[in-house]
Amino acid sequence: EAGVTQFPSHSVIEKGQTVTLRCDPISGHDNLYWYRRVMGKEIKFLLHFVKESKQDESGMPNNRFLAERTGGTYSTLKVQPAELEDSGVYFCASSPYRAENTIYFGEGSWLTVV
Amino acid sequence: ILNVEQSPQSLHVQEGDSTNFTCSFPSSNFYALHWYRWETAKSPEALFVMTLNGDEKKKGRISATLNTKEGYSYLYIKGSQPEDSATYLCAFTAGGFKTIFGAGTRLFVKA
Numbered sequence: 001e002a003g004v005t006q007f008p009s010h011s012v013i014e015k016g017q018t019v020t021l022r023c024d025p026i027s028g029h030d031n032l033y034w035y036r037r038v039m040g041k042e043i044k045f046l047l048h049f050v051k052e053s054k055q056d057e058s059g060m061p062n063n064r065f066l067a068e069r070t071g072g073t074y075s076t077l078k079v080q081p082a083e084l085e086d087s088g089v090y091f092c093a094s095s096p097y098r099a100e101n102t103i104y105f106g107e108g109s110w111l112t113v114v
Numbered sequence: 115i116l117n118v119e120q121s122p123q124s125l126h127v128q129e130g131d132s133t134n135f136t137c138s139f140p141s142s143n144f145y146a147l148h149w150y151r152w153e154t155a156k157s158p159e160a161l162f163v164m165t166l167n168g169d170e171k172k173k174g175r176i177s178a179t180l181n182t183k184e185g186y187s188y189l190y191i192k193g194s195q196p197e198d199s200a201t202y203l204c205a206f207t208a209g210g211f212k213t214i215f216g217a218g219t220r221l222f223v224k225a
Contacts (some may be wrong), residue, residue, distance in 0.1 A: 033213065035215070041217075042215065042216065042217035042218060043158075043203065043215045043218075044215075045212070045213070045214055045215070048212050048213075055212070056212045091157065091158075101163065102148070102160040102163050103148065103160070103205070103213060104160070105157040105158045106157060107156070107157050108157055
């Protein structure tokens with residue numbers, strides 16, 4: 001069974017540019033989460049989808065970040081325009097719609113804004 | 115506000131030592147408590163998911179306990195090995211299935 005896959009694995013962009021990160025969750029997983037870890041800090045929650053609906057987006061830092069999950073399958077996280085402080089690793093995770101289930105993480109998308 | 119606290123922040127032990135870390139979480143609206151092991155440049159690896167007060171889980175030399183009434187969980191490592199060096203993350207799932215992570219405990223095991 002394929003795990004959570006993320007693309008791109010690494011991205012280097014200039015300040016002011018746009019980047020779109022993609023996450024393909026494990027097939028059948030209704031829960032999809034985005035987290036990020038900026039350098040030296042802890043993993044921070046960004047948002048949570050249940051199927052195509054945003055269950056909780058309280059962790060989104062500002063309106064430069066836009067997440068979508070059309071059709072309840074894959075999700076995208078767009079940063080526009082990117083700022084230096086957006087550099088870090090963005091993790092996507094998925095789980096079935098039961099709290100006691102393990103949340104499976106992707107390998108992360110490493111973003112560097114220069 | 116959901117807050118998950120882990121202590122200590124970091125820990126240095128000698129090979130063969132046993133050690134433990136603490137995770138504190140809100141005692142209300144509890145659904146599940148997760149422990150993950152995270153090595154730098156890799157994705158977090160699930161160790162345990164616990165849902166019931168008094169739960170104890172074990173995987174090899176690693177075990178965990180859960181107290182939902184007082185809002186804490188302990189992770190124990192028996193006979194630490196250098197390959198146990200990693201960051202150990204605790205995560206709390208509340209109603210609505212929002213999962214919040216603690217800052218982690220960074221473990222260094224010296225040979």
